[in-house]
Amino acid sequence: MSKKSFYREPTTGKIAGICAGIGRYFGIEVWWIRILAVSIFLLGGNLLVVFAYIGVWLMIDKRPISLYEENHAEDHTLKSKPWQAGKVPSELLADLDAEYQQIEGKLRKIEAYVTSDAYKVNKEFNQL
Structure with missing residues (x-):
């Protein structure tokens, strides 16, 4: 270094x-x-x-x-700061929107798994 x-x-x-x-x-x-x-x-x-x-x-x-x-x-x-990199505000908003959509998709998958029966079964097996 x-x-x-x-x-x-x-x-x-x-x-x-x-x-x-x-x-x-x-x-x-x-x-x-x-x-x-x-x-x-x-x-x-x-x-x-x-x-x-x-x-x-x-x-x-x-x-x-x-x-x-x-x-x-x-x-x-x-x-x-993103606005200092030379991007236009519409591009920044589009990038942020795409990033938040991706994060929301991952969050929905996590919520679906946690509320499913498979999660409950896996949790019970891990406690054995």
Whole structure:
């Protein structure tokens, strides 16, 4: 298993890619990190946020190009919400409907078995 490393993500980031790098490292959506940073900035941590951001910018390396190529398939999993994957709402609803129909079919089979005589007989045999 490969060791996780923290890098700046300037290609996916807004300024220097610090928030994008933190989001990738911890597996959190980037917008949460940005909201947290802006909230701290607005709630009185002005210098703290500015100095921390500049410090991390100077200390942390950019993500190497080789890692972009190796983890290309992983980039798609960052979009954990279906609407971020580029599907139209009608497609999402159709997919959800098909999935729920499949689950409902399985549930009906389970209910039919549990309420059947075969279940009662199997239960009695297992208790012997």
